[in-house]
Amino acid sequence: MQIESNQSAVPIPSRIPTSELTERIQKLGEWFHNLDLCGVKTAPNHFLGDFPNVKWKQISPAIPEHLEGVTVLDIGCNGGFYSIEMKRRGATRVLGIDVDDRYLNQARFAAETLGCNIEFEKRSVYAVDQIPGQFDFVLFMGVFYHLRYPLYALDRVIKKVRGTLVFQTMIRGSETVRSLESDYPFWNKEIFFDPDFPAMYFIEKSYSNDPTNWWIPNCAAMEGMLHSSGLTIIAHPENETWICKPSQVTRDGRYILDMELDGTL
Numbered sequence: 466m467q468i469e470s471n472q473s474a475v476p477i478p479s480r481i482p483t484s485e486l487t488e489r490i491q492k493l494g495e496w497f498h499n500l501d502l503c504g505v506k507t508a509p510n511h512f513l514g515d516f517p518n519v520k521w522k523q524i525s526p527a528i529p530e531h532l533e534g535v536t537v538l539d540i541g542c543n544g545g546f547y548s549i550e551m552k553r554r555g556a557t558r559v560l561g562i563d564v565d566d567r568y569l570n571q572a573r574f575a576a577e578t579l580g581c582n583i584e585f586e587k588r589s590v591y592a593v594d595q596i597p598g599q600f601d602f603v604l605f606m607g608v609f610y611h612l613r614y615p616l617y618a619l620d621r622v623i624k625k626v627r628g629t630l631v632f633q634t635m636i637r638g639s640e641t642v643r644s645l646e647s648d649y650p651f652w653n654k655e656i657f658f659d660p661d662f663p664a665m666y667f668i669e670k671s672y673s674n675d676p677t678n679w680w681i682p683n684c685a686a687m688e689g690m691l692h693s694s695g696l697t698i699i700a701h702p703e704n705e706t707w708i709c710k711p712s713q714v715t716r717d718g719r720y721i722l723d724m725e726l727d728g729t730l
């Protein structure tokens with residue numbers, strides 16, 4: 466793959482006076498991503514600390530330092546933190562998608578301020594397969610548990626992964642993953658009382674003051690779903706993040722999603 470000649474791998478930040486920058490950041494509404502925009506922090510009081518820098522510190526060693534020639538799709542890009550980090554590593558093309566205009570506007574402003582050439586587009590994960598082609602890296606981070614149909618979305622996302630999927634979700638319950646039998650008899654009810662057995666917690670009302678938190682898996686359920694969607698886990702750099710490669714995402718040349726939807730899986 467060729468690097469576009471008009472893009473520099475090292476972005477050149479723009480020079481907006483700090484007072485104007487602060488005002489423009491505030492006008493874009495409350496930020497979820499704490500970005501450092503030329504010395505001005507966008508979410509300095511985030512309840513998770515310096516987020517998502519704290520996560521990136523743990524995940525970034527599992528991602529190549531040099532991404533020249535690489536394409537990236539960032540699903541649920543929010544304020545653009547991960548898109549910007551991938552661009553900083555030299556990615557040739559980065560496309561960030563999100564359903565929320567406030568976050569997309571923040572991401573566009575952040576990328577422009579930092580001199581990063583990144584595409585941002587309003588699009589739901591459920592429409593991800595309408596984006597032409599596949600991507601070397603797909604980031605699907607912090608979105609899974611916000612979806613009513615999480616596995617359906619994951620099976621759609623997989624269609625876009627040419628190389629690597631970086632997946633992150635909130636995890637609750639047991640973080641122990643044990644090997645399981647390939648089958649259990651119908652009358653074995655005890656297994657379901659084992660906290661390590663794969664489970665997803667369904668939130669009918671709200672969790673953490675956020676009614677869009679729908680399904681929260683434990684670790685075993687998440688790894689089980691990743692395997693079941695045809696992915697091989699190659700790294701688990703922190704307790705909520707898995708780096709995966711597609712290995713058995715198709716059967717007889719057809720994606721699992723398409724087979725399931727037409728009843729042939």
Ligand SMILES: C[S@@+](CC[C@H](N)C(=O)[O-])C[C@H]1O[C@@H](n2cnc3c(N)ncnc32)[C@H](O)[C@@H]1O
Nearest residue numbers: 517541543563564565568589590606607608611
């Ligand atoms: C918890 S934030 C995670 C942001 C970022 N990916 C990260 O890991 O820091 C969830 C993001 O997913 C976006 N989102 C929610 N539902 C979505 C959907 N159906 N399609 C795409 N993005 C979605 C939200 O707007 C929000 O920006």
